[in-house]
Amino acid sequence: MLKRQGRTRSGNRLPSLAALAAALAIAVTGCQSDPGKITSTVDTALQDSSSAVATARLALELEQAGKLTHAATSTALDNALEELETSRKHVLQLAPETEETRAQVQEALEALDQSATSLTTARHAMSSTDQEPNRQQAQSQLDQAAKSLEALTQEAHQ
Amino acid sequence: MKRLLGVALGILTAIGGFVDIGDLVTNAVVGSRFGLSLAWVVGVGVVGICLFANMSGRVAAVSGRATFEVIRERLGPRAGLANLSASFFINLMTVTAEIGGVALALQLASSVHYLLWIPVAAAAVWLVIWRVKFKIMENVTGLLGLTLIVFAVALFLLKPDWMVLAGQAFSPSVPGEETVSAYWYYAIALFGAAMTPYEVFFFSSGAVEEGWSIKDLVQSRINVLVGFPLGGFLSIAIAACAAVVLLPAGIEVTSLSQVVLPVAEGAGKVGLAFVLVGLVAATFGAALETTLSSGYTLAQFFGWSWGKFRRPAQAARFHLAMIICLLVGIAVLATGVDPILVTEYSVVFSAIALPLTYLPILIVANDPQYMHEHVNGRVVNALAMVYLVIILCASLAAIPLMILTGAGS
Numbered sequence: 001m002l003k004r005q006g007r008t009r010s011g012n013r014l015p016s017l018a019a020l021a022a023a024l025a026i027a028v029t030g031c032q033s034d035p036g037k038i039t040s041t042v043d044t045a046l047q048d049s050s051s052a053v054a055t056a057r058l059a060l061e062l063e064q065a066g067k068l069t070h071a072a073t074s075t076a077l078d079n080a081l082e083e084l085e086t087s088r089k090h091v092l093q094l095a096p097e098t099e100e101t102r103a104q105v106q107e108a109l110e111a112l113d114q115s116a117t118s119l120t121t122a123r124h125a126m127s128s129t130d131q132e133p134n135r136q137q138a139q140s141q142l143d144q145a146a147k148s149l150e151a152l153t154q155e156a157h158q
Numbered sequence: 159m160k161r162l163l164g165v166a167l168g169i170l171t172a173i174g175g176f177v178d179i180g181d182l183v184t185n186a187v188v189g190s191r192f193g194l195s196l197a198w199v200v201g202v203g204v205v206g207i208c209l210f211a212n213m214s215g216r217v218a219a220v221s222g223r224a225t226f227e228v229i230r231e232r233l234g235p236r237a238g239l240a241n242l243s244a245s246f247f248i249n250l251m252t253v254t255a256e257i258g259g260v261a262l263a264l265q266l267a268s269s270v271h272y273l274l275w276i277p278v279a280a281a282a283v284w285l286v287i288w289r290v291k292f293k294i295m296e297n298v299t300g301l302l303g304l305t306l307i308v309f310a311v312a313l314f315l316l317k318p319d320w321m322v323l324a325g326q327a328f329s330p331s332v333p334g335e336e337t338v339s340a341y342w343y344y345a346i347a348l349f350g351a352a353m354t355p356y357e358v359f360f361f362s363s364g365a366v367e368e369g370w371s372i373k374d375l376v377q378s379r380i381n382v383l384v385g386f387p388l389g390g391f392l393s394i395a396i397a398a399c400a401a402v403v404l405l406p407a408g409i410e411v412t413s414l415s416q417v418v419l420p421v422a423e424g425a426g427k428v429g430l431a432f433v434l435v436g437l438v439a440a441t442f443g444a445a446l447e448t449t450l451s452s453g454y455t456l457a458q459f460f461g462w463s464w465g466k467f468r469r470p471a472q473a474a475r476f477h478l479a480m481i482i483c484l485l486v487g488i489a490v491l492a493t494g495v496d497p498i499l500v501t502e503y504s505v506v507f508s509a510i511a512l513p514l515t516y517l518p519i520l521i522v523a524n525d526p527q528y529m530h531e532h533v534n535g536r537v538v539n540a541l542a543m544v545y546l547v548i549i550l551c552a553s554l555a556a557i558p559l560m561i562l563t564g565a566g567s
Contacts, residue, residue, distance in 0.1 A: 044567065051410045058407055058419055067426040071269035072418060072434075079413035 038094050038101045042108045043156050045087035050149045052080040052087075053115050056122050057142045063126075064135055074126050081119045088112045104156075111152050115145040172385020177306055177392055178444030179259030180252070180351040180505045182437070183498055185393045186417040187566075188344050189400030190410050192333055194326035197394050199345045203352025204390035206545050208382050210516050213523040213534065213542070214358045215378040218365035220532045225362040226458035228528055229518040241518050242459045244511035245355045246452060251504040252356055253448040254487040257283065258497020259441035262414040267434045276491050280484045283445045287480060292367045292466045299443030306436035310395040312424030318402040326401065327394075343559040343566045346552045347502065350509030352390065353549075356451040358519065363454040367467050372532070399424070413498060453480040502565065510556045512549040520546065 059076035062068035068076075091109055096102040118141035125138040188196045214225045221228055226245075230238035260282075261275035268275075286295055332341045361382075370378065399420035400411060409416060414437070421433045450466070457464035457476040464476040491497060520542050523534050534542065560566075 048410070048412075050408055051412070054407045054409045055416055055419070058403075058409065058423075059415075062419065062422050067430070068419075068422045069427060069430060072266050072415065072422070072430060074269045075266050076413075076415040076419070079415045083412055 038096055038105065039156065041090055041094055042104055043153070045091045045112065046108060046149055046153045046156065048087045049084050049112055049115050050146065050153065052083040053118070053142055053146045053149060055083075056080045056119055057139065057146065060122055060125075060135060060139055060142065064139075070126065074123070077119060077123050077126065081116065081123065084112065084116050084119060088116065107152060111145070111148045114148055118142045118145040169381055169385045169388070172300070172381045173304060173388045173392065176386055176389020177303065177396075177440050178252075178354070178447075179255050179441050179497075179501050180354060180508070181393050182259070182396060182417060182440065183411070183414070183501045184344070184347050184351040184505055185396040186400045186404075186411045187502070188348060189397030190404040190416075191336060192341065192344065193401040193405055194323050194394070194398055195330040195333065196341070196345055196348055197327040197397065198330060199348040200352060200390050200393050200397075202548065203349045204387050205541075206349075206548070207353050207357060208386050209538065209541055209545060210353075210519055211358050211361045211386065212379055212382045213538070214362040214519050215365050215370070215382065216375060216532055217519070217522055217529065218362040219370040219372055219375050219378065220530065221528045222366070222371075224359075224366050224454060224458050225519055225522065226359060226455055228522045230459055232522050232525060232528070233518055237518065238459055241514050242455055244514035245359065246455050248354070248504065248508045248511050249356050249359075249448055249452045249455065250483055250486060251500060251507060252354060253445065253452060253483055254490045255497055255501040255504045256441050256445035256448055257484070257487045258491050258500060259414070260438060260445055261491070262497055263434060263437035263441055266415055266418065266437070272497070273492070273494070276488055279442070279445070280488050283442070283449055284481060284484055286446060287449060287466070288470060288477070292364070295446060295466075296364065296443075299439050299446065302439030303436055303443055305432045306392055306396075306440060308421055308425060308429050308432040308436065309392065309399050312421040312429050313395050313398050313402065315424040315429075316399070316402050316420065318398070323398055323401065337563070339559055339562045340566055342555065343506075343563045346509045346556050346559065347505045347566070349548075349552050350505040350507075350512070350556075352393070353512060353516075354505070354508050355511060355515040356448045358515065359451045359454055360447045363450070363458070363465075367465055369467075375532075449480050449483055452483040453477070506556055506560060506565075509552045511553070513546070513553050516549055517546060 056077055059068060059073045059080075063070070063073040088109070091105060091112065094101075094105055096105050118138065121133050121141050122135075122138035125133045125135050128134075185200070217223075217225050217228060226238075226241070229241055233241075257276060257279050258272070260279035261272040264270070264275040264279070265272040332338055365374075365378065396417070400417070403420035403423050404411060404416065409419075411417060418430060418433050418437070421429045425432075453476045454464060456462070456479045457473070460475075462475040463473045465473060470477045490500070520534075520539075522528060524539065526533050
């Protein structure tokens with residue numbers, strides 16, 4: 001009897017659990033497409049990426065000035081790229097529903113791609129033996145990426 | 159003369175041993191986001207750790223037993239188990255963070271990925287615990303950790319605007335781009351980093367390892383009251399370096415490689431060499447302390463034979479427990495979880511568990527059955543009560559603030 005009761009109770013629980021799971025899934029997917037959530041995710045991603053690019057610029061500057069070792073500079077650049085990739089992944093997971101949010105996500109992704117390219121150039125500059133690309137090229141690409149990120153961040157805050 | 163040298167060595171190792179991965183990361187994160195506006199928390203944390211470490215050292219010196227043994231006997235197995243669960247969980251998280259910290263520091267020195275350094279770091283920790291004498295282990299890591307003073311040297315070489323730094327430290331306010339909840343979340347994290355429970359357990363078990371008696375109380379008090387505040391000063395120097403270089407550049411600290419950049423800017427490659435030695439020594443020393451603390455807490459609760467003063471064969475379960483803790487740490491880090499993230503969570507969880515750690519110490523330190531005439535005085539008890547209120551507030555506010563701020567993001 002007890003067993004049957006238990007089975008009945010768990011049988012009653014199953015639909016409730018399924019409903020709860022469905023509600024959670026809707027809430028999660030809903031959050032991903034909520035305009036407020038999109039703006040906040042994009043904003044955070046841009047800020048984190050700005051910090052990563054600023055780190056790379058500083059590390060490269062210090063390395064060129066003979067103040068930072070090759071190993072420490074490479075590690076700083078690797079960490080910056082990882083940070084940027086995480087931000088990019090978060091933006092890629094968004095599901096914008098309106099024209100405005102789609103444009104916002106697209107612009108952010110372009111800036112993040114530019115930043116990732118500049119960081120990759122910086123890493124290549126560190127490992128290249130033929131000075132191609134060289135540190136100046138990497139520094140200038142990082143400067144450009146920083147400007148794009150800053151412009152987007154300011155635009156988002158207006 | 160020998161006694162004076164002993165006191166000086168004790169102070170120096172206390173300074174060098176004060177900073178661990180939690181202090182390094184949390185102070186740098188806070189400095190890069192809030193400037194020196196949270197420096198007051200380091201002060202509050204240092205006074206707290208001095209108060210309770212001194213109490214715990216006194217319990218060990220007077221009773222000849224480690225604090226945890228006395229807590230279990232005095233408060234019974236249930237209260238002892240609550241204390242053990244909280245402390246052991248935090249210890250395990252801290253062991254993981256420290257081993258990750260050693261690996262990250264070695265990556266900075268070698269550019270070899272940190273995941274490859276993790277088994278090496280854990281094996282080295284085990285080997286030192288197995289083979290090296292307690293005194294040598296404590297002194298070498300503590301003295302090498304002193305090279306972190308390069309943060310203070312770099313700060314002077316960076317020629318900051320001292321008035322601005324003083325303004326941030328003495329009239330603290332929440333920076334415009336930060337929220338009030340994030341400010342208080344990091345205040346709790348800094349407090350947890352300064353008052354990490356393992357420091358107290360290690361201090362009291364270390365007193366038993368070194369055979370302290372009542373006549374050593376003065377030296378222990380000097381070590382704590384001079385060494386820990388100077389260690390706190392070192393923590394503020396780390397935050398100040400981040401505030402001077404990283405904050406204006408818009409860099410928010412998320413990795414150890416960012417923590418060393420201000421030192422490189424101020425003191426160049428020589429400074430970088432010192433800071434790398436300091437990082438390895440501080441994290442390795444703390445990995446030893448937390449691993450030992452894990453063994454101490456378990457062995458003292460279950461009544462196993464423990465201590466480095468015994469041959470490993472005579473304290474087999476104590477050594478086995480430490481090996482298992484190291485293996486758990488390696489397994490967690492092998493999943494690819496960011497050691498800095500583990501560190502950030504460990505300091506906050508440390509703050510959550512503080513009441514379970516420090517209340518029993520206060521009760522035992524007031525028990526004349528164990529302490530005889532060395533029970534706490536009125537001033538110490540009054541201060542300890544104030545701290546219990548602070549600890550309780552920090553503990554209760556930690557989780558809501560963690561949820562509210564998305565773990566400070």
